[in-house]
Amino acid sequence: KAGVTQTPRYLIKTRGQQVTLSCSPISGHRSVSWYQQTPGQGLQFLFEYFSETQRNKGNFPGRFSGRQFSNSRSEMNVSTLELGDSALYLCASSADRLAFTDTQYFGPGTRLTVL
């Protein structure tokens, strides 16, 4: 099976702009989660989508949003970019058997730089 793919791999934006990142999960996986990775804060959970619905949410401001499509592909959007949003954004998918926490399969990440 092809792994999780994320596009684009690199992005450079300026403060105040908005950005959309895309994630295609492994075929058959219905859950997609997003994480932000920075040197200072490490890996932090943003949100999870399942069946086009946000199921879990982390502690991020409303400028961070996401959605999931019927084919399980997901996008996340960050509006009014701030310098502190510079990070590696990771997407992870899982089969979501939900009897327990399923194995998360991570993508390569999108490196966002805000100038």
Place this chain on the structure above:
Amino acid sequence: AQRVTQPEKLLSVFKGAPVELKCNYSYSGSPELFWYVQYSRQRLQLLLRHISRESIKGFTADLNKGETSFHLKKPFAQEEDSAMYYCALSGGATNKLIFGTGTLLAVQP
């Protein structure tokens, strides 16, 4: 508060030496614990999880609820074990993972 603590940013050992990567957690309830690993230029991937109680690449980890720890151990380190190791927890039946800050393991020849 839910928290995962990995006290060591860097652990350097020689090949053949034992390895122990420390992980302590704070969680009110029964968490599931994981170790994820990221090798150079590769994706973050699951190494092992406490409920499976299996040994992967010679690594084991035991959940100690009394000490709220989930340390990762390997009796004899190999150079190919050099990587970034992250301890993580979830509340169970959820895909939300809380990660520690990671420990870089460097195995010297």
